[in-house]
Amino acid sequence: MGIRRPSRFRALATVPQTYPANVAMASMIEMKSSSGQDKLQEVTEMLNMLRADLTEMNLLPQQRNEALEKLKVHGRSVENADPIFTKEGIDTLCRHGFHSPSTTTSREALRCLANALLLQTETRQIFVDLGFSEKVCELLKSDNRDDEFLASRILFLTTYGTNLDFEKLMRDSQLAETINQNIARHSKRYPKSGRRASSIASPMEDMALSETLKLMFNITNFYPDLAEMFSKSIAHIFKILFRTRIPTPPLHPPVCYLVNALMNLDLEGKKGSQPLAVNPVFPKFDQKLNAEHLIKILDMAITQYPEKELDTVAAPVLVLIRRVYEFAPDTVKRYMQCLLLPTDEERNMPLGQSDTLSSRLLRLSTCPSTPNLRESISAMFFEISGKDASTFVKNVGYGFASGFLMSHNIAVPENASDAFSSQTEGTPINPITGQRLDAEAIETGPEMTEEEKEREAEKLFVLFERLKKTGVMNVRNPVEQAVQEGRFEELD
Structure with a gap:
C-alpha cells in the first residue's frame, strides 16, 4: 500500500490545548521565582537532575515526580524554558515516560512531553528521530484512559510536520487495530436505554475519546489509503454519536470529533476485502436512524450558532x-x-x-x-x-x-x-x-402607464446586454429577438 506524504499539511483537526494542571503539591524541591533567569535556571537544574537520575537513580520516587510536576508547570510557556525543547530535553522526558516502572512518573513525564510537542513544532521531528514512536503505540494498547489520552495526543501531534511512517506503525505496531479497540471500549459506556450526556463523573474518558477520534481523522485525512483499516469503528462511532445527548451548542466535543472521524472513512464498504452484510450506517432495526440524527444535529447547529x-x-x-x-x-x-x-x-x-x-x-x-x-x-x-x-x-x-x-x-x-x-x-x-x-398577493395598485412600461423595458434591455457581455451564460435579448423576427413596427 503506497503512502504519499502530503506536501503541505492542513490543520483540519483542532490542535489541542495543553494538558490541565494537577493540584499544586507540597514540594520537596522548593519553588523559586518563575520569571526570567530564575525560571531558566530552575528548568536547567530540573532537567540535569532528571537526566542524571536515568543512570544513577539518586532521586526518591516522590522527588522524581515533584521535579516532573514542576517542569510541567514551567513548560506551559516557551519563554525561558528552552532546555525542555532541546534534543536532550525531549530524550530525558521520553526515557522517563516510556521506561519508568512507575505509572505516576511515566504520565507526568508524558504530560511534559505532550506540552512540548504542542508548543514547539520542531520538537515533533526530534521525538520521531529519537525512535520512540513504537513505544507510544505500545502505550496506546493499555486499557487505561490516561494512557490513551496521552498516547493519542502525542501521535496526533506527530501527524503535523514530521516524516513519521504511519504505514509502518499500522503494520508493525498494529496502530489501527489498537485505535479500533479503544473506540469499541468507549462505545460500551453508552447504554442502550436513553441518551448519555457528556460525562461529568469521568471527564478523562471523554477527553481520551476526543483525542483518539482526532488522531483517526488526521491519519485518514493525510493518508487516505489507510482509511479502510478503520472500518470496524464505523458502527461504534455511529452508536456513540446517536446515544450521546446532543449538547448545547450541538457541535461541542465529542460530537464534532465523532462527525469529523466519520468523514474520511469507507462508509459505503467498497474498499473492504469482504462486502458488509449490513451496512452500519443503515442499521437493520431502523435504516433511517443515523441519517435522521445527523439532520437533527444540522438543524440545531443552524439555529444555535451565529453565521x-x-x-x-x-x-x-x-x-x-x-x-x-x-x-x-x-x-x-x-x-x-x-x-x-x-x-x-x-x-x-x-x-x-x-x-x-x-x-x-x-x-x-x-x-x-x-x-x-x-x-x-x-x-x-x-x-x-x-x-x-x-x-x-x-x-x-x-x-x-x-x-x-x-x-x-x-x-x-x-x-x-x-x-x-x-x-x-x-x-x-x-x-x-x-x-x-x-x-401570491393580488396586486391592487394602478396599472403602469405606457411611459413606465417603456422605462422598465429599457432597463431590462440594458441588463440583458450587460449579462451577455459577461460571458457567464449565453442569453439573447428579447428586444433584439423581436426585431429580428419582424415583431417590431416602425412608427412615424
Whole structure:
C-alpha cells in the first residue's frame, strides 16, 4: 500500500490545548521565582537532575515526580524554558515516560512531553528521530484512559510536520487495530436505554475519546489509503454519536470529533476485502436512524450558532449528510428528502421565508458570510434532486437554483417555467419564488402607464446586454429577438 506524504499539511483537526494542571503539591524541591533567569535556571537544574537520575537513580520516587510536576508547570510557556525543547530535553522526558516502572512518573513525564510537542513544532521531528514512536503505540494498547489520552495526543501531534511512517506503525505496531479497540471500549459506556450526556463523573474518558477520534481523522485525512483499516469503528462511532445527548451548542466535543472521524472513512464498504452484510450506517432495526440524527444535529447547529461560526463548525455535518445520501437505500433517500426539501405548506409564501430547516438552509445558500456552507448547501439540494436541473429548480425555485447551476456550467432550463411543465396536478407554482400562484398577493395598485412600461423595458434591455457581455451564460435579448423576427413596427 503506497503512502504519499502530503506536501503541505492542513490543520483540519483542532490542535489541542495543553494538558490541565494537577493540584499544586507540597514540594520537596522548593519553588523559586518563575520569571526570567530564575525560571531558566530552575528548568536547567530540573532537567540535569532528571537526566542524571536515568543512570544513577539518586532521586526518591516522590522527588522524581515533584521535579516532573514542576517542569510541567514551567513548560506551559516557551519563554525561558528552552532546555525542555532541546534534543536532550525531549530524550530525558521520553526515557522517563516510556521506561519508568512507575505509572505516576511515566504520565507526568508524558504530560511534559505532550506540552512540548504542542508548543514547539520542531520538537515533533526530534521525538520521531529519537525512535520512540513504537513505544507510544505500545502505550496506546493499555486499557487505561490516561494512557490513551496521552498516547493519542502525542501521535496526533506527530501527524503535523514530521516524516513519521504511519504505514509502518499500522503494520508493525498494529496502530489501527489498537485505535479500533479503544473506540469499541468507549462505545460500551453508552447504554442502550436513553441518551448519555457528556460525562461529568469521568471527564478523562471523554477527553481520551476526543483525542483518539482526532488522531483517526488526521491519519485518514493525510493518508487516505489507510482509511479502510478503520472500518470496524464505523458502527461504534455511529452508536456513540446517536446515544450521546446532543449538547448545547450541538457541535461541542465529542460530537464534532465523532462527525469529523466519520468523514474520511469507507462508509459505503467498497474498499473492504469482504462486502458488509449490513451496512452500519443503515442499521437493520431502523435504516433511517443515523441519517435522521445527523439532520437533527444540522438543524440545531443552524439555529444555535451565529453565521460567522457556521461556515466552519457546520460544514462537516453537511458533508457527512451528503455522503450518506449518496449511497443510501431508496427508502432512506425519500425520508431525507422529506426532512430537507420544502413542504407544500411552505409554498404558501416564497421559499426561504418560513422558519423550517429547508428555509434556513435556502437562506444560508445565498449568505455572503458563509462561502463554504453556501456552496455545500446548494450542492446538497442539487444532489437530493437527482442531479437534475429541472427537478432542482422545481424543488427550490429558480431564484435559489440559478446561481449554482450557472457557476457549475450546468444547463439551465431556458424558461424557468419549463421545470414545472411535468406537473399535471395540484396548484401551479411560481417558478421563480417557488410559491403557489394562488397564495401570491393580488396586486391592487394602478396599472403602469405606457411611459413606465417603456422605462422598465429599457432597463431590462440594458441588463440583458450587460449579462451577455459577461460571458457567464449565453442569453439573447428579447428586444433584439423581436426585431429580428419582424415583431417590431416602425412608427412615424
